Amino acid sequence: MPSFAANPLLLENIARVRAEVAEAAVRSGRRADEVTIVAATKYVDANITRQVAAAGLLDLGESRPQEIWSKGPELTDLPIRWHLIGHLQRNKVRRTLPFVALFHSIDSLRLLEELQTEAEKLGQVVAILLEVNISGDEAKHGFAPAEMPSVIETAAQFSHLQIRGLMSMAGLDTDAVTAQQQFAAVRQLRDQLAPNAPANVSLADLSMGMSGDFREAIAEGATMVRIGSSFFEGLF
Numbered sequence: 001m002p003s004f005a006a007n008p009l010l011l012e013n014i015a016r017v018r019a020e021v022a023e024a025a026v027r028s029g030r031r032a033d034e035v036t037i038v039a040a041t042k043y044v045d046a047n048i049t050r051q052v053a054a055a056g057l058l059d060l061g062e063s064r065p066q067e068i069w070s071k072g073p074e075l076t077d078l079p080i081r082w083h084l085i086g087h088l089q090r091n092k093v094r095r096t097l098p099f100v101a102l103f104h105s106i107d108s109l110r111l112l113e114e115l116q117t118e119a120e121k122l123g124q125v126v127a128i129l130l131e132v133n134i135s136g137d138e139a140k141h142g143f144a145p146a147e148m149p150s151v152i153e154t155a156a157q158f159s160h161l162q163i164r165g166l167m168s169m170a171g172l173d174t175d176a177v178t179a180q181q182q183f184a185a186v187r188q189l190r191d192q193l194a195p196n197a198p199a200n201v202s203l204a205d206l207s208m209g210m211s212g213d214f215r216e217a218i219a220e221g222a223t224m225v226r227i228g229s230s231f232f233e234g235l236f
């Protein structure tokens with residue numbers, strides 16, 4: 001049986017990160033509850049994941065769908081909203097769809113098509129964010145900013161997809177100043193796209209910022225931050 005006594009250090013980390021996120025939100029003129037923390041639980045097993053959710057962080061992100069397949073059924077007693085935050089292969093769409101509240105990292109038209117096909121079969125509407133490769137790094141997934149108007153046009157025509165916003169990551173090895181510039185560029189892109197977007201498309205959500213750069217992301221309008229390692233510092 002898993003242990004249900006929460007790790008005190010984990011609880012301390014959670015309290016600290018929540019306070020830092022709240023402080024960053026207030027500094028950017030927003031309320032703390034306008035920024036959703038998606039706790040990236042890819043580093044920990046189902047037992048620690050349970051402790052994170054039990055502490056009130058019910059938005060949980062995994063970068064590999066297999067982790068959601070295995071943890072999801074173990075944690076059904078908690079009202080967890082699973083977020084897929086990593087690259088999704090098309091052959092994993094069908095099995096992943098039933099578990100996931102929001103797909104953050106939709107990065108190709110072929111993936112959009114597959115999501116539409118499978119969502120229609122299930123009679124489910126799928127909430128997605130479109131990933132933008134803002135840094136231009138070859139190693140990063142995501143659409144190029146210049147492709148976004150046509151991607152949005154196409155995605156808006158899929159009856160079972162609901163676009164909620166954009167997701168992005170700062171480039172590899174960027175310092176805080178560069179990361180903040182990249183997050184600002186994502187927000188500016190959103191602000192350009194939104195007035196021309198079809199009525200069934202929302203670009204309200206911006207998923208950006210991780211342990212190392214969530215303050216910069218929140219300063220530039222992130223509504224969701226995906227934080228992992230800061231919660232688990234000192235645990236292993």
Ligand SMILES: *Cc1c(COP(=O)(O)O)cnc(C)c1O
Nearest residue numbers: 040063085210211226227228229
């Ligand atoms: C792991 C991961 C995160 C969290 O990163 P940390 O630096 O551990 O906070 C955020 N986003 C994605 C896509 C990830 O894979």
